[in-house]
Amino acid sequence: MAEFIPYCHHSISDQEQHERASAFYELCQRRRTVREFSDRPVAREVLELILKTAGTAPSGANKQPWRFIVVTEPQLKREIRSAAEAVERESYEHRMPQEWLDDLAGLGTDWHKEFLETAPALIAVFSILYTQEGARSRKNYYVKESVGIAVGFLLAAIHNAGLVALTHTPSPMDFLQKFLQRPENEKPFLLIPVGYPKEGAKVPNIHRKPIEETVVWR
Numbered sequence: 001m002a003e004f005i006p007y008c009h010h011s012i013s014d015q016e017q018h019e020r021a022s023a024f025y026e027l028c029q030r031r032r033t034v035r036e037f038s039d040r041p042v043a044r045e046v047l048e049l050i051l052k053t054a055g056t057a058p059s060g061a062n063k064q065p066w067r068f069i070v071v072t073e074p075q076l077k078r079e080i081r082s083a084a085e086a087v088e089r090e091s092y093e094h095r096m097p098q099e100w101l102d103d104l105a106g107l108g109t110d111w112h113k114e115f116l117e118t119a120p121a122l123i124a125v126f127s128i129l130y131t132q133e134g135a136r137s138r139k140n141y142y143v144k145e146s147v148g149i150a151v152g153f154l155l156a157a158i159h160n161a162g163l164v165a166l167t168h169t170p171s172p173m174d175f176l177q178k179f180l181q182r183p184e185n186e187k188p189f190l191l192i193p194v195g196y197p198k199e200g201a202k203v204p205n206i207h208r209k210p211i212e213e214t215v216v217w218r
């Protein structure tokens with residue numbers, strides 16, 4: 001039986017609404033994916049708050065089908081870097097079609113993944129496909145959508161805390177399952193180094209689509 005509680009709505013004036021929407025947009029539009037990290041550590045309490053923020057995301061049937069593994073151990077980061085570089089080297093040199101390589105050319109990426117060792121923390125995000133309850137397995141719903149939304153909250157929280165992140169997808173990512181000892185029902189989704197930018201870090205000069213191109217009003 002569902003139990004209901006009063007929804008706690010914080011009412012704000014039209015002016016405050018405009019100011020807050022504008023301030024949040026200004027904050028988000030300054031977010032960039034950073035690929036050059038400093039090794040300056042991040043307080044565990046801050047990482048915990050960021051991860052708690054990710055956990056406030058909506059999810060299909062409220063299954064919250066996400067797991068965040070935070071890696072700070074230097075040896076484990078080294079092993080992850082080495083495995084990621086091996087699969088990425090294969091991808092860049094043999095697996096990616098020319099069209100994909102052309103699309104990446106403007107970002108200046110290659111198979112070297114130094115940031116996996118330099119960033120103070122790597123957040124490995126796993127999707128939980130089903131939950132095992134004794135002999136019975138219970139399915140989760142809209143797992144990709146749910147975990148994707150949680151990662152959106154996570155990236156916004158990282159940026160809001162004055163930190164930077166890289167949404168990384170070493171492909172294939174199966175090695176993370178073994179290295180991080182995750183059970184069969186958890187599958188790697190993204191690997192996100194978090195920390196501070198290296199002094200003088202640069203980012204590619206990309207452009208965001210104007211709203212006229214992405215929004216249709218009816």
Ligand SMILES: Cc1cc2nc3c(=O)[nH]c(=O)nc-3n(C[C@H](O)[C@H](O)[C@H](O)COP(=O)(O)O)c2cc1C
Pocket residue numbers: 031032033034035107109166167168169170203206
């Ligand atoms: C699902 C996803 C996968 C990505 N994978 C990689 C990756 O493996 N390596 C990388 O350097 N950047 C990766 N990126 C970062 C994108 O290249 C970056 O978000 C995009 O160029 C826009 O730049 P911005 O984040 O600075 O706005 C990924 C982003 C997303 C959303």
